Amino acid sequence: MQLSTSPDPTARISIRGLSKFYKDYLALDRIDLDISKGEKIVVLGPSGSGKSTFIRCLNRIEPHDSGVLMIDGHVIDDRTDLTALRGSVGMVFQNYNLFPHLSVLDNCTLAPRLVRGITKSDAEATARRYLSQVNIAEQAEKFPIQLSGGQQQRVAIARALCMNPEIILFDEPTAALDPESISGIVGIMRDLADQGITTVCVTHEMGFARHIADRIVFMDRGAVLEVTPPEEFFTAPRTERARTFLAQMIRH
Amino acid sequence: MLAAALLALAVLLPAAHALADDLPSFVHDGQLTLCTNPTLPPMTFVNGSDTNALAGMDIDLARRLAAYWHVALIPQTMDFEGLFPSLSAQRCGMVISGVLRQAGRLRNYDAVAYLDSTVVAVARVGTPKIREMADLSGQTVAVQSGTSYAAQIERENDRLRASGRPPIILQQYPTEDQVVQQVLIGRVHAFISQDVELYYRQKQLGGKVTIILTPDYPDFHQFAVYIRKDSRDSALLQKAIDELSQKGEIAAMAKKWGISGDHQSVFTERNAPSRFDFATFFGALFSTAFLKGAALTLVIALLSHLTAIAISIPMAMKLNGRDSIIRRLLGLYVAVFRGAPTLLQLLFIWNALPQFFPIFREHWFTPFLATWLSLSINESAYQVEINRAALRAVDPGQVLAADALGMTTAQTYRHVIFPQALRIALPPTINEFISLLKTTSLASVISLQELLAVTQIQVARTFQFTEYYAAALVYYLAMVFFFLFLQKRIERRFIWADRNKASADAA
Incomplete structure (x- = not known):
């Protein structure tokens, strides 16, 4: 698929020539990509290929150095209102990053209350709804340390959902x-996609990539090498680098 | 009534103006300021449990001089070593504190003598008399630090060494009562003091000590009022003392305080052997003086630590940040104030600062403010390291998560980083506070009437060391135990950090 040289304002996310440097090291190398509404994108690639850096540019936790990033037709740069973004x-x-000093419920209500100015009772009602959606409503009063890893990740997803995002x-x-928890989280991620939330996921979870992703983005050394539907990627990868990567994933 | 008052003013005002020409320069703004160390009865001491109620020959003289010049007397109390630095720093106009007129001191200050005196060497009862100071060769002798007895003994030692004999071993203590106590408990052979002190202490010391020598030192014959060098001031002071002396007022003061008579007959009265006096102990424990001293200790420690915490949080954030000029300056600040002894910092701020900035010798700059300032600065240098470690211990993923939720930097610090850093910082911070609570006792050197200063003043008056020390100990321990208890209570709020406790709490 050949993209036009200018970004597409109708796409949910449109990226042209996105690059990022850490001093002299080129972390992202002229990435072009369009993601449409409700799409499920999985980013694959070996360690150090720039996958995490890439998705952190999308909410500007890592600012990019050159190129254009557009979300819903708005250019994202140093003048963007980060709170709205x-x-x-x-x-x-990966490590949930829940706030350990707050209960599960407070983890979910802190940002809506502070950032959105929502009242405590409204925020709690929303939080309980999303906590039920991720099947963890009964743990609302507990502290993160009392939960298993899988439970904590559910809370983290509910916490993100409480801000009513269009993209996660x-x-x-x-x-x-652990494998059992993984299937639970994968199930939740699939439900989100079904609700029309656009998801961009960096993962090594091949089952998710293969069966749920709309498209696979394969990265190596900061560059996007392939953007293909999963069936094609897993059966007939176009690049040698992708073939080696898949061979290694299967062996392990 | 009003008319009468106005009339009185009209009469008084010209008189006051006429007097102004004859006033010494250290008398101004209608005030005569006095520096004194009230631990030397009967010259200057605290007579009773109220530490502000100064008494003694010196205090009477100062009051009489103030009245003579028609001004108010403003006394300031401090350690003996602080007297002359305070005089130089213009913190007070004169020093009257049982200080002898001596050639060495006259190089830097002017002195006007007001009372004759004699040096005495005192030892435990039963110690044989000696003929000269050299007979103390090889013996240990105690004196109050900052007094000139030490220099005198050094001169004796030079002579002893020249003749190949062992020198007198010298011990110096900050208060006179501690000097005497060394002889009573048998740690030292003798102490050196003035006869007038012994007159007053007969009641406490009778039957326990004896004068073994009255050495004839030319430099130790007179108590004097000290002022900064100024020939006009000196002449005016001399004129005042001469007038009071001619009128017999000074002799009357000496008589009032029992400073007269024959010092050989002083120690005839016998005392019962000393036991722990519970009445004194409980009296001290529930006295307003101790309560006020403890309250002052607590308040100055709390204020200083709160200030230190307030300034050390932004400092810690800056120090954890990127390299910059400010960061290097802060690093230097921490190094200097952790490196220098706290006592030195207190003395510097109280005694040296006024020489650079005259504003610090004005009356608003009280010992309380000086202590607050120096302990806050000192403590912040320690607290900043605790804060730094605590802030660093918070997982960077927390900031990332708060960022991703759209929280501002201020919201992130307030709601995410600080609550977590607080848990880590709390135990070492309370530890620091307990340490600071005890460090406040150093402030007695700059005349802050905190708990230990109160204790020492009471001991100087009564000689009941054990009882007053015990009362002070009770106060310090009670305060420390309270804060340890508080720490335990606060730590219970951090159950979120402990899986087992959190679960037990939920169950």
Whole structure:
């Protein structure tokens, strides 16, 4: 698929020539990508390929150095209102990063109350709704330390959902979990996609990539090498680098 | 009534103006300021449990001089070593504190003598008399630090060494009562003091000590009022003392305080052997003086620590940040104020600062403010390290998560970082506070009437060391135990950090 040289304002996310440097090291190398509404994108690639850096640019937790990033037709740069941007782009981390000093419920209500100015009771009602959606409503009063890894990641997803985002970025959400928990989280992620939330997920979870992703973005050394439907990627990868990567994934 | 008052003013005002020409320069703004160390009865001491109620020959003289010049007397109390630095720093106009007129001191200050005196060497009862100071060769002798007895003994030692004999071993203590106590408990052979002190102490010391020598030192014959060098001031002071002396007023003061008579007959009265006096102990424990002293200790420690915490939080954030000029300056600040002894910092701020900035010798700059300032600065240098470690211990993923939720930096610090850093910082911070609570006792050197200063003044008056020390100990321990208890209570609020406790709490 050949993209036009200018960004597409009708796409949910439109990226042209996105680059990022860490001093002299080129972390992201002229990435072009369009993501449409409700799409499920999985970013694959070996360690150090720039996957995490890439999705962190999407909510500007890592500012990019050159190129254009457009979300819903708005150019994202150093003049962007970060509070509004991050309200519409949620994020879930590998290590959950829940606030340990707050109860599950307070984890979910803190940002809506502070950032959105929602009242305590409204925020709690919303939080309980999303906590039920991720099947963890009964743990609302507990502290994160009392929960298992899988439970904590559910809370982290509910916390992101409480901001009513249109896009959720997943940064290796299952990497720290046991297989049983993984299937639970994968199920939740699929439900989100079904609700029309655009998801961009960095993962090593091949089952999710293969069966749920609309498209696979394969990255290596900061560059996007392939953007293909999963069936094609897993059966007939176009690049040698992708073939080696898949061979290694299968062997392990 | 009003008319009468106005008339009185009209009569008084010209008189006051006429007097102004004859006033010494250290008398101004209608005030005569006095520096004194009230631990030397009967010259200057606290007579009773109220530490502000100064008494003694010196205090009477100062009051009489103030009346003579028609001004108010403003006394300031401090350690003996602080007297002359305070005089130089223009913190007071004169020093009257049982200080002898001596050639060495006259190089830097002017002195006007007001009372004759004699040096005495005192030892425990039963100690044989000696013929000269050299007979103390090889013996240990105690004196009050900052007094000139030490220099005198050094001169004796030079002579002893020249003749190949062992020198007199010298011990110096900050208060006169501690000097005497060394002889009573048998740690030292003798102490050196003035006869007038012994007259007053007969009641406490009778039957326990004896004068073994009255050495004839030319430099130790007169008590004097000290002022900053100024020939006009000196002449005016001399004129005042001469007038009072001619009228017999000074002799009357000496008589009132029992400073007269034959010092050989002083120690005839016998005392009962000393035991722990519970009445004195409980009296001290529930006295307003101790309560006020403890309250002052607590308040100055709390204020200083709160100030230190307030300034050390932004400092810690800056120090954890990127390299910059400010960061290097803060690093230097921490190094200097952790490096220098707290006592030195207190003395510097109280005694040296006024020489650079005259504003610090004005009356608003009280010992309380000086202590607050120096302990806050000193404590912030320690607290900043605790804060730094606590802030660093918070997982960077927390900031990332708060960022991703759209929280501002201020919201992130307030709601995410600080609550977590607080848990880590709390135990070492309370530890620091307990340490600071005890460090406040150093402020007695700059005349803050905190708990230990109150204790020492009471001991100087009564010689009941054990009882007053015990009362002070009770106060310090009670305060420390309260804060340890508070720490335990606060730590219970951090159950979120402990899986087992959190679960037990939920169950």
